[in-house]
Amino acid sequence: MIGRMGLGRVITRSLSSVEPALSQKLTIQPAIERSPTDLLNALSETVGPDTTAPHFAYIDDPITIPSTQSTKKTYFMAKEFGKRAARELATEWPTLFAFDRDQPQLPVFRPRHLADPLQVEPTENNLLKMISSREVKDSCILYERMRSENVDVSEKVQLELFRLVTYYNSSNVPFAEWEEFVGMRNFGEDSTSSWKSGAVADLLFETLPKTDETVSIMIAGLCKFSDHSSLERARELYKEHRAAKGKVYREAFNGLIGASSYSVGKKLVAEMISLRMTPDIFTFNALLSSAAKAGKFEDRVKAFTEIIGEMKEIGVEPALSSFHLIIKNIIDFKLLDNEKRESDEQKKTYNHQLTVAISWLNEIQNSLTGKTLKPITSTCNLFFVEAMGIHYRAANENLAENLVSIYESKANEVKMPAFTIESMFYNRQLQLAVEQSASLNRIYDLYTTMVPRLVGVNNYLSSLVFRKLAASSDRHWPLLRRVIIDGIAAGQMNGVIGEEMRKQLCNVQLHTLGTSEREQFTSLVQKLVAVWVEFSQFTEERMRRLQRKLSPSQISECALLLTRIGEQQKAYELLDLLLDETASSGDEATVYPRGHARPWAMAELFEDALRKRDTYAAATCLQIMSLTANRAKLEPLANRIFEKCNVNQEQVRIIQGFIRLRPQ
Amino acid sequence: MLRSLCSIAVRLGGARQPRLLSSAASGDGNDGKGAKDAIDEDLLNAIEGVANNIHPQNGSEKKSLKNTLINRLVANEKASFDAAAASASSEMLDDQALIGLLADVAGDAKVEKKLPPKSAQLRQEKRGLVLLRKEIFYQAVQSGFTTEEARVKSETIVNEAQIKLQEQRKALLNDVREKVEQEEVEETERSEKDQKLFTMALEFMEKIYKDDLISSAVRKPVKVDNDAIKLFNQKPLGIWKKGEKYEDFSLGFWKQWDERAARISNGSFGPTNSFEEQIEWTTKGKQWEYPIDNEFKMGDESNVSFIDHVFLERHLPSLGIPKSGPIAHFMHLVCVGLSKNPYMTAAKKREHLKWFADYFNTEKQKLVHKLHEQEQIAAQNAL
Known part of the structure; x- marks a missing residue:
């Protein structure tokens, strides 16, 4: 109100200062109509996803944030199943929530059971309701019940049901088309379905009159869920209907073309022309699928270019799925396998085909840049991952980056499923970048921005980075630390990667690290050793499956690392395990009975003990080394103990006696 | 999937x-x-x-x-x-x-x-x-x-x-x-x-x-070949002729359902920030719509003007309530009270007024008038 008065005052003032002749009439613009989500959309577009945090679905207690693909799946599905369980509870026992007096009452929080097809009144209305909510199996049951109870179903309703059952092959809507539960959509697996013969769709087809529409729907359904016999049947139907001067709809043609060879596909297209029928993107995709069946590379290239040319000619914009079909099938399938490219000839052919693929992708990406990309078919999102696969094969980092920028641009509305296909896409890009980049700083930047948000931590990636670190002449502590920390979170500590971690940590030159970095090194080593030791101590019956005994080499490396961070006592407690027979035998064993301490690690530990003039430590090292060394090797070491350490005569005698008893 | x-x-x-x-x-x-x-x-x-x-x-x-x-x-x-x-x-x-x-x-x-x-x-x-x-x-x-x-x-x-x-x-x-x-x-x-x-x-x-590990060696990139056969700008099939008229003979539902499947399949994993989550809630009817309005989903009452709720005295003359005197005073208070009640519908408020009007019929009016006069006389005498 005050604002309005203020505005009024300003207006009066400005009007009074202007000459009456020049005064303009003020008109208040009508309010722009906004939908309830416009404001939120604007905010969301401005803010975008947080690239410094895990995916939004995982923002929760930090300890539960998953970092590998499998934990991401487990976490997401657990959340989703929880939601589904809650909904089921509210549906099953609505009385439990009867005292919720929310105002206004929102029906979405009062879920209801779907009508049971065996209980519900067998009326057309109920059947139509089930059809409109896409309850395919329930509609089939109700329809069969109505038939058995001699309830008439009008032709119109039968046609509606026929559409539904043919499109979904008399089965429920597949997981891939689940709108509500995204986890099931992306992780759920449908059994591969071929046409269910003798099901409600067939029954309805026999019942309904054979019109252009019913025959076309049937053909399209038979081709969508094709196996050998259903395809034969579709072709028969087509021939019969055409012979009876019937007309077939475009969708039926699309199905038939997609299932045929390219030459047959072209004949079918000619039939479409004779019926004066316009094609759509699905027709061209079907033609591309049929062209992809050509065995020879040259034939495929010719067919693909012809089809794309035709699309341009009549102004049909190729969808991303069209490009997906092209790049997926451009290279001979048998050449894709590294193992099968044995002869030079094959390698040359492969390189040629890869070059063509890359050149075409370059053209495609240029054509896509700056364009609004909308989902046209369900496979549109696969283009990106397929294209990234080709870039990876060709090791072409520039094009890969360009592809990522197209994918991430605001104009792109086609999204790959984040934790499955998209993760693969970014994983390939990251691997390519790590492989091609010589700068550890760049690798660090890329790694930290992408792992584990976009790419799950995986053994392959970790070992790639470790290899890169080992091969590089530079050292990069932040990168090493990050990969190790990710490895700990991803449970890599007990495999080969765990060994690699120790190796890399042993290679770290402490004097090159700054003060805070040294502190990080210390805490990291402490953490790692504590975890390894804890894993070795799962000796109880019920925990034994988790146990990972310490190996002698592991103990020696851990001891070395502990000594470097100044934890001598812990180091020698660990080393003592090697000399304690009870530690490696029996049910309570925590150490592998086989294997040896690493000689280089023991040598360094021994030198360190001498430097500190620690007789006990030096003697422990000597005893451990004696497990693998002979007398000749041990004698000089013993002499060095006598020189450096403050040993009394008794101790000298004991050590000499010990050495004498070693084998020659 | x-x-x-x-x-x-x-x-x-x-x-x-x-x-x-x-x-x-x-x-x-x-x-x-x-x-x-x-x-x-x-x-x-x-x-x-x-x-x-x-x-x-x-x-x-x-x-x-x-x-x-x-x-x-x-x-x-x-x-x-x-x-x-x-x-x-x-x-x-x-x-x-x-x-x-x-x-x-x-x-x-x-x-x-x-x-x-x-x-x-x-x-x-x-x-x-x-x-x-x-x-x-x-x-x-x-x-x-x-x-x-x-x-x-x-x-x-x-x-x-x-x-x-x-x-x-x-x-x-x-x-x-x-x-x-x-x-x-x-x-x-x-x-x-x-x-x-x-x-x-x-x-x-x-x-x-037969599962070879990638060597850490950097591979030589395969570059774009400008002399390679181009994908675009090639000779078309030449089946459909530009400018000729063709018929769009399509099963409408099949196309719509394909589009639905395409929209769902290319939709990734749900919201990526809290605004997107709110958009999802709004479209599903779980959240009040923006801009926030405390009359959200009021039902029939949303069509009733506040005038009907607040200005109730205008109904009094038509109900036969006297314009002055104690009843008028009393009814004024009733109207003020009702106008401040947010829990009652306007129709219910009018019903209340009607009830009072019925109660204060001519006999009651006379009685009240008489009692009022007696009261006033008694008050004057008391002075």
């Missing part, structure tokens, strides 16, 4: 692509000759018998029935083989973990004196050989051999491979022994040999797995 994911993963495998054993041959799986060879002789005879029984006279029908049956059987055979081969290969892939484990143990164990865990290695070999046998059998059938020939062929090749493997193992064993002897002399180089043997064991396993 997961299946398509796996297939993409396999195709994307690039340099370390794991091989699906049957995939190479899947394209020409329906080849007639090969197909017949994939089925047992007895089965073929049985099919012949069935076809004869059903269509004893009609030759062409008999033939088509036979063909259908054979094709079905071949498809079944192929499907079961594919399933078996796929599971075996996935098992092989899963064994990456096993490789890791083995390598770990091998690295730690006393490799100088013993081979890496023999039982595990034997198991790997065995698995590799079983797969090899299957592969060769399938390839042989695909390339036109009969089943019997294929079986014999696969057996011979696998046996040869087995012998080779054994030789390799023996060689490895001998190698190891030599090394042990050598090591006793040169113990200081132990760690180096450790490494060598470890690598050797890994390489040995890799030969069976």
